[in-house]
Amino acid sequence: MPLMHPQFNPIALDLTRFGVPVQIHWYGITYLVAFALFLYLGARRVKKPWFANAGWTRRDVEDLLFFGVVGVVLGGRIGYTLFYKPMYYLQHPLEVFAVWKGGMSFHGGLLGVIAAMFVFALLRRRSFWDVTDLIAPCVPTGLASGRVGNFINGELWGREADPSLPWAMIFPQSGSLTPRHPSQVYQFLLEGMLLFGLLWWFGSKPRRRAEVSAAFLVGYGLFRFIAEYFREPDSFLGLLALNMSMGQWLCLPMIIGGALLFAWSRNQPLPAAAHA
Template identity: 70%
Template sequence: MLVHPQFDPVAIALGPVQIHWYGLTYLVAFGLFLLLARLRAAQPQFAQAGWTKQDVEDLLFYGVVGVIVGGRLGYALFYKPGEYLAHPLEILQVWKGGMSFHGGLLGVIGAMALFARRKGRSFLEVTDFVAPCVPTGLASGRIGNFINGELWGRAADPSLPWAMVFPQSGSLTPRHPSQLYQFALEGLLLFVVLWLYSRHPRPTGRVSGAFLIGYGSLRFTAEYFREPDSFLGLLALNMSMGQWLCVPMVLAGIGLWIWSGRAVGSAR
């Protein structure tokens, strides 16, 4: 079976300055967003609507703030509310780790709502624009998880060719490299589907709904291979916290998909 390579978490050391792999994956994520969003802005439906390079750069700024603030607050509220309520200042200690995708998503939604208001655009127009540019950033983040040897998978059959031992787990149990599963599913696969689907004009809200359904469904599936957080374990119905957070996400996506279709129909 395979053994996790035990990467040095520091990618580049220049004297006292240390650049961690995880920080580099965030930079890659933001760079990919900038590239893809500029391509989106050049598509006819958005170019005609007046989207500019400055809009893309502003979106990136709003998105970065939303991801960091929402991701950190989401982790504190969803995963360790008791601990952070007792020591609220520790929420600011982001260098100690602890980010939640679902919290980050809520943070980005709030940031996009503020961007839409200041730019005089509809909220769903903004989220439809952004949605296909997000999965590559998620993929980059999962590579960071793998390099750090964190968020490892559940125990796997030792005969599985890619079963991997993660020494960081404190055991020699072969496990699913669930970080790579998520990289492939909610990163690459979701990006390809959304990018191809959104190349042509769609009813307002339809691309956003597709993102919510797609990510929620793929993350829900990947959670069956990911080891639940040790301090939470499995919750009701033997589902992890990540799965429970995906349920309202998928339901919201389905509701948005149905609403966007009816809105088009009523407009006719």
């Protein structure tokens, strides 16, 4: 018997009943959780000898969060308009700014964060790879928080599933009572918790420059590629060449780029603190 999506109320706290024009959504809370986890984990990362000896502080983590938020919002929105609906937004350019209507791309957000970290590195006169190696293990918990928000909202549901699958779930938001894979949960476990565990373990020891960044690219790319087999493709795109979704095609450059970066990093020295 398939499970039924709980149909959560997307509003966690409604103060309008008390005359205060404020509604706090669960999705907004998951973003706050993501930011808080980034600050907590980043503060722990900068205490590692190889980061502390290089002059990294908690204040740097706070500044990185600000740069990252700007990058992910701008990049996520621009990426969505370019990767998923370029012709529509070409005909309706002002709707690019209508972010309240939804439409964000993780891969675009990643490019936005990369650009933001590049600017941060220039301003602070640091190596770009030192910046990304610091933050990479702190990112997956934020991705996990976002998937919790997707599940609460009943969005980004999965493809049709065998009704006998114990965790097959019906999402009325999909417009049908067809049992589906709870792909948000799959992504929470793969791209979120599993990737976090692997990166936190890998980054807990001194690594050559760009190694941790490369591990993030390969790890996220692989896990997202797998999860996309269970996630319903965007209705306006469907499956593309080789029966792969847009998300899978966008993961391939991540995996290839991460592998090449990993090979390049093998020629980089270990941090000075590692030798001590």
